[in-house]
Amino acid sequence: MKVVSDTGPIIALAKANRLSILKELFIEVFIPHAVHKELFAKTGSEGEQIERALNDFIHVSNLETLEEPVRLVLSDLDEGEKQAVGLASSMIKEVVLLLDDKAGRQAAAKLNIPVTGVVGILLLAKRKGLIKNATEIIEEIRNNGYWLSDEVINAVKLYAGEE
Numbered sequence: 001m002k003v004v005s006d007t008g009p010i011i012a013l014a015k016a017n018r019l020s021i022l023k024e025l026f027i028e029v030f031i032p033h034a035v036h037k038e039l040f041a042k043t044g045s046e047g048e049q050i051e052r053a054l055n056d057f058i059h060v061s062n063l064e065t066l067e068e069p070v071r072l073v074l075s076d077l078d079e080g081e082k083q084a085v086g087l088a089s090s091m092i093k094e095v096v097l098l099l100d101d102k103a104g105r106q107a108a109a110k111l112n113i114p115v116t117g118v119v120g121i122l123l124l125a126k127r128k129g130l131i132k133n134a135t136e137i138i139e140e141i142r143n144n145g146y147w148l149s150d151e152v153i154n155a156v157k158l159y160a161g162e163e
Contacts, residue, residue: 002028004088005098007038007080008146009118010058012100014046015144016137021125023057026096030061032083044145064090073110077103088113119152123159134160 003026010031013019022029031039039050054060066074066086074082081104088097089111097108100117108115116124118141122134131137138156142148157163 001026001094001096002030002091003096003098004030004032004061004084004091005035005058006031006084006101006104007035008100009098009121010035010039010050010053011046012118012141012146013121014049014053015146016140017049018122018131018137019049019053021121021130022098023053024130025121025124025128029053029058030087030091031058032063032080032087033060034079034083036060038080046144061087063087066090070111073107077101077107081107085111085113119156119159122156126160133162135162 003022010019013021040047063083063086070086070089074085077085081099081101084099085097085104085108088095088108097113097115098117098121099105099108099115105115119138122131122137125131126134135153135157138148138153142153
């Protein structure tokens, strides 16, 4: 399966030095040009890890011209989310959109694009035996400056069976 990612989840995973999870879970990882640009506008110490991933397994992909109905659904999103959802919508087979933003998720749902977020990635990685403790990783992400609510942390504990 392929994944198209927005900026936030890549930064979150990089903050915990866990970008390699994407490489292990998916056949191909794509980002649009706007996300590529955003990754280097917002990074801190995780920049080197993101750069290595871009040189290794994250592919920057061109966004084709979107059909009018798709453009209308995406009109209120920021450019990175717009391009990520648009790129996922243009891929015909087995693609998952990696996106945490609520408005972007709602747009993807209208276009019938399967979506997961950083929490979903960690839970999947745990189910596949790639990580031992999802709660520790999500807490590390938060402790390294990526905003996550207590509700998100508690949901990870619950769904990962780590309470």
